[in-house]
Amino acid sequence: xxxxxxxxxxxxxxxxxxxxxxxxxxxxxxxxxxxxxxxxxxxxxxxxxxxxxxxxxxxxxxxxxxxxxxxxxxxxxxxxxxxxxxxxxxxxxxxxxxxxxxxxxxxxxxxxxxxxxxxxxxxxxxxxxxxxxxxxxxxxxxxxxxxxxxxxxxxxxxxxxxxxxxxxxxxxxxxxxxxxxxxxxxxxxxxxxxxxxxxxxxxxxxxxxxxxxxxxxxxxxxxxxxxxxxxxxxxxxxxxxxxxxxxxxxxxxxxxxxxxxxxxxxxxxxxxxxxxxxxxxxxxxxxxxxxxxxxxxxxxxxxxxxxxxxxxxxxxxxxxxxxxxxxxxxxxxxxxxxxxxxxxxxxxxxxxxxxxxxxxxxxxxxxxxxxxxxxxxxxxxxxxxxxxxxxxxxxxxxxxxxxxxxxxxxxxxxxxxxxxxxxxxxxxxxxxxxxxxxxxxxxxxxxxxxxxxxxxxxxxxxxxxxxxxxxxxxxxxx
Amino acid sequence: xxxxxxxxxxxxxxxxxxxxxxxxxxxxxxxxxxxxxxxxxxxxxxxxxxxxxxxxxxxxxxxxxxxxxxxxxxxxxxxxxxxxxxxxxxxxxxxxxxxxxxxxxxxxxxxxxxxxxxxxxxxxxxxxxxxxxxxxxxxxxxxxxxxxxxxxxxxxxxxxxxxxxxxxxxxxxxxxxxxxxxxxxxxxxxxxxxxxxxxxxxxxxxxxxxxxxxxxxxxxxxxxxxxxxxxxxxxxxxxxxxxxxxxxxxxxxxxxxxxxxxxxxxxxxxxxxxxxxxxxxxxxxxxxxxxxxxxxxxxxxxxxxxxxxxxxxxxxxxxxxxxx
Numbered sequence: 001x002x003x004x005x006x007x008x009x010x011x012x013x014x015x016x017x018x019x020x021x022x023x024x025x026x027x028x029x030x031x032x033x034x035x036x037x038x039x040x041x042x043x044x045x046x047x048x049x050x051x052x053x054x055x056x057x058x059x060x061x062x063x064x065x066x067x068x069x070x071x072x073x074x075x076x077x078x079x080x081x082x083x084x085x086x087x088x089x090x091x092x093x094x095x096x097x098x099x100x101x102x103x104x105x106x107x108x109x110x111x112x113x114x115x116x117x118x119x120x121x122x123x124x125x126x127x128x129x130x131x132x133x134x135x136x137x138x139x140x141x142x143x144x145x146x147x148x149x150x151x152x153x154x155x156x157x158x159x160x161x162x163x164x165x166x167x168x169x170x171x172x173x174x175x176x177x178x179x180x181x182x183x184x185x186x187x188x189x190x191x192x193x194x195x196x197x198x199x200x201x202x203x204x205x206x207x208x209x210x211x212x213x214x215x216x217x218x219x220x221x222x223x224x225x226x227x228x229x230x231x232x233x234x235x236x237x238x239x240x241x242x243x244x245x246x247x248x249x250x251x252x253x254x255x256x257x258x259x260x261x262x263x264x265x266x267x268x269x270x271x272x273x274x275x276x277x278x279x280x281x282x283x284x285x286x287x288x289x290x291x292x293x294x295x296x297x298x299x300x301x302x303x304x305x306x307x308x309x310x311x312x313x314x315x316x317x318x319x320x321x322x323x324x325x326x327x328x329x330x331x332x333x334x335x336x337x338x339x340x341x342x343x344x345x346x347x348x349x350x351x352x353x354x355x356x357x358x359x360x361x362x363x364x365x366x367x368x369x370x371x372x373x374x375x376x377x378x379x380x381x382x383x384x385x386x387x388x389x390x391x392x393x394x395x396x397x398x399x400x401x402x403x404x405x406x407x408x409x410x411x412x413x414x415x416x417x418x419x420x421x422x423x424x425x426x427x428x429x430x431x432x433x434x435x436x437x438x439x440x441x442x443x444x445x446x447x448x449x450x451x452x453x454x455x456x457x458x459x460x461x462x463x464x465x466x467x468x469x470x471x472x473x474x475x476x477x478x
Numbered sequence: 479x480x481x482x483x484x485x486x487x488x489x490x491x492x493x494x495x496x497x498x499x500x501x502x503x504x505x506x507x508x509x510x511x512x513x514x515x516x517x518x519x520x521x522x523x524x525x526x527x528x529x530x531x532x533x534x535x536x537x538x539x540x541x542x543x544x545x546x547x548x549x550x551x552x553x554x555x556x557x558x559x560x561x562x563x564x565x566x567x568x569x570x571x572x573x574x575x576x577x578x579x580x581x582x583x584x585x586x587x588x589x590x591x592x593x594x595x596x597x598x599x600x601x602x603x604x605x606x607x608x609x610x611x612x613x614x615x616x617x618x619x620x621x622x623x624x625x626x627x628x629x630x631x632x633x634x635x636x637x638x639x640x641x642x643x644x645x646x647x648x649x650x651x652x653x654x655x656x657x658x659x660x661x662x663x664x665x666x667x668x669x670x671x672x673x674x675x676x677x678x679x680x681x682x683x684x685x686x687x688x689x690x691x692x693x694x695x696x697x698x699x700x701x702x703x704x705x706x707x708x709x710x711x712x713x714x715x716x717x718x719x720x721x722x723x724x725x726x727x728x729x730x731x732x733x734x735x736x737x738x739x740x741x742x743x744x745x746x747x748x749x750x751x752x753x754x755x756x757x758x759x760x761x762x763x764x765x766x767x768x769x770x771x772x773x774x775x776x777x778x779x780x781x782x783x784x785x786x787x788x789x790x791x792x793x794x795x796x797x798x799x800x801x802x
Contacts, residue, residue: 161731164759181802187731187762237759239728240721 006082046255267450338389491631506558562595577618586641632667670717678708696792731762
C-alpha cells in the first residue's frame with residue numbers, strides 16, 4: 001500500500017568514541033504514522049540517553065531492532081515508508097534447501113552471549129536480497145553425502161542448551177557422539193565430552209567429518225579442558241543465588257564501570273583536602289540570591305561560587321587543567337568544566353561539560369550549571385555536551401558528606417570534590433589580634449589528582465589559592 | 479510433632495487460628511451443626527458457637543459477599559465452598575468485588591475461601607474440578623494449593639493472616655489418604671516459596687496438589703532406569719516461585735509440567751511459557767505438559783482414570799523426556 005520511498009532509520013553516531021547503542025523504547029509502533037523530526041525512539045549509549053527523531057514523514061513500516069537490544073552505530077533500526085521487506089518479518093525466510101545443518105548453525109549462533117551477537121543478528125535481519133540466490137549455491141558444501149540421507153536428522157538438531165554449552169566451550173556439536181533420540185547430542189553428552197577433554201576446534205572448518213572423532217587429548221589435562229585456541233569461552237552465565245535478584249546492566253552502567261576501572265588503572269590517584277571558611281560566600285550569596293532569582297530565574301548555588309573560583313585558580317595552574325597525552329603534557333588557554341550529575345533514579349551518573357567556563361562570570365556559570373544539570377536529568381543532552389572536559393567538579397556534599405576520594409574523569413588530570421557547608425567552631429583573630437572561637441560555615445574541598453602529572457605541593461598550592469579566593473570573595477571581580 | 483492426615487491438619491490449623499484470633503470466623507453450607515461435608519469443622523460450633531461457625535444458606539454468592547463485607551468491617555472470614563466447583567456461583571463477588579477492592583479503595587479484604595477440589599473418587603463433573611487457573615488469572619487473588627499436611631496447616635495460617643482474598647484449594651483425594659508429621663506449634667508457611675519434594679539431576683517435574691504424589695510414584699519407577707527426577711511442589715500458584723522453577727530447569731534442562739486441571743489455559747501453560755522466555759538456553763528438550771484433557775470430569779471410574787493423569791502416564795512422559 002505505502003508506495004512512498006523507504007527511508008532507513010539507523011543507530012546514530014552519538015559522539016566519536018561511541019560504537020554502539022541500546023534501543024530503550026520505541027515511541028511509535030509498526031503501522032503508525034510519524035512526522036519528520038517527531039521523536040521515534042529512545043536510545044541509550046554509554047555517553048548519553050536521548051531521543052532519536054524520525055528522518056522522514058510516513059508510516060513506520062518496520063521495526064528491526066527490539067527494545068533492549070544493543071547494536072552497532074549505523075545499524076538499521078527501522079524503516080519509514082515503502083513496503084515492509086520479507087512480509088514484515090525481520091528475519092528473511094531461509095531459502096528452500098535449508099539444511100538441518102544451517103538450522104543447527106543458526107541455533108548455535110543465537111545462543112552465544114553478548115552484544116556482538118545481537119548486532120550480527122540484526123545485520124542478518126536487514127533484508128539483503130542479493131544474498132538469497134547465492135545461498136543455495138553455498139549450501140551443498142556441508143552436505144557431503146546425498147541430501148536425502150535422513151541419517152543426520154536427529155543428530156543435526158542442536159538443543160538450545162547444547163548450543164549454548166558448545167559456544168561457551170568452543171566445541172562443535174558435530175564432533176560429539178550423541179546418545180539422544182536419533183543420535184541427538186544431549187546436554188549430558190556435551191558435558192561428558194568437555195569433561196573428558198575436548199580437542200581444540202578445527203579453525204573455522206566445521207565440515208570436517210574425516211577428522212578423528214573425539215580424540216582424547218594426549219596432554220594430561222584432567223581438571224580443566226584445554227582452553228580452545230580459537231575463541232575464548234564466553235563468560236559463565238550469571239546465576240542468582242537464593243534471595244538474590246538479577247538485573248541487566250544498562251549501557252550507561254557498563255560505560256561507567258569501564259571508565260572507572262580504566263581511570264584507576266591509568267592515573268595515580270592522590271587526594272588532598274582543605275577547609276574553607278565560607279562566611280563571605282554565604283553572605284554574598286544571600287544577597288545575590290534574591291536578585292538572581294528575580295531578574296534571571298537562576299539560583300546562585302555554592303557550587304557556582306566554587307566553580308567560578310576554580311576556573312579562576314586553574315588559570316594559574318595549567319597542569320591541573322591539563323592532560324598527559326603520550327609523552328607530552330597538554331595545557332590549554334581555556335577551561336571546559338565538567339559537573340558530575342546524578343540521574344534522577346539514582347542509577348546513573350553523567351558528566352555534562354560547561355564549555356569555555358573561563359569566559360563566564362558567576363551568573364553565567366550559575367545559569368550554565370542549572371541548565372546542563374536539568375537537561376542531563378531530562379536526557380536532553382547532546383553528545384557534544386558530555387565531551388571535551390578539561391577539569392571536573394563533583395558535589396557529593398548534598399547529602400552531608402564531608403570528605404571523599406572521587407575518580408578522575410579520563411584523560412583529565414584532577415577532579416575537585418565539594419562537600420557540605422557545615423557550621424563549625426572556628427578559631428579566628430579578633431580586632432585585637434587575639435584568638436577567639438567563632439561559629440563559621442565551613443566547607444571541605446578535596447582535590448584528587450593524577451600524581452603522574454601533579455605533585456602534592458602543586459595540589460596544595462592550588463587548594464590554598466582556591467580557598468583564598470573563596471574566603472576573600474571579590475564581588476567586583478567575579 | 480504428630481502424624482496427622484491432610485484433613486486433620488487443615489482442621490487443626492483452622493481451629494488454632496480461631497482460638498488465637500477472635501476476628502476469624504467460619505461460614506459455609508453445613509459447616510456448623512453437621513461439621514462440614516468433609517468434617518473439617520466437626521466440633522467447631524460447639525467450641526466457638528453459632529456466631530463464629532455460621533451455617534449459610536445455599537448461596538455461594540451470599541457467602542463470599544458476606545465475607546467481603548465482614549472483611550471490610552475488620553473480620554477475617556474463612557468461607558467454605560462445599561465443593562470447589564460451586565465457586566463459579568460466587569465469581570462475581572470474588573472477581574469483581576473482593577479482588578478489586580484493595581485496588582479501588584485501598585481496603586484490605588482478608589478473606590480465605592476453602593475449596594475442596596480435585597477428583598479421583600467418581601465425583602463426576604460437578605464435584606471433581608480443579609479451577610485454580612481461572613482464579614490465577616485474576617489480579618488481586620492469591621491461589622494456594624497445599625500438597626502435604628504440614629503445608630496445609632502452615633499455608634492456611636498464612637492465608638488467614640494475608641490481607642488479600644486467598645483461594646485455598648484443598649485436594650479431596652489427599653484428605654484421608656495422606657498422613658505425615660505436622661508440627662504442633664503454630665507456624666506460617668510463606669507464599670511463593672516452592673518446596674523440593676525430592677531432589678534429582680536428570681528431569682524436573684513442576685507440579686502441585688495431589689499430582690505431587692503421582693509424580694513421586696512415577697519417579698520411583700524410573701529409579702531402576704538410573705534416571706533421577708526432581709519434583710518441585712509449587713505450593714502456591716499466585717504468587718508462584720519462578721526462581722525455584724528456573725533453578726531446577728537450569729539444573730536438569732528437561733522439564734515436565736504436571737497438573738490435574740484441564741489442558742488449555744491451565745497454569746502449566748504459564749510455567750512452560752516462562753521457562754521458554756527465561757531459560758530457553760538451558761533447555762535440552764521441549765517442555766512437556768501432562769494434564770487432564772479438555773473435557774468435563776467424567777463420572778465413570780474407567781473414564782475418570784483416563785482423565786486424571788495417572789502414574790503410568792507420568793512414567794511414560796518422563797521416559798520420553800529422558801530418551802529425548
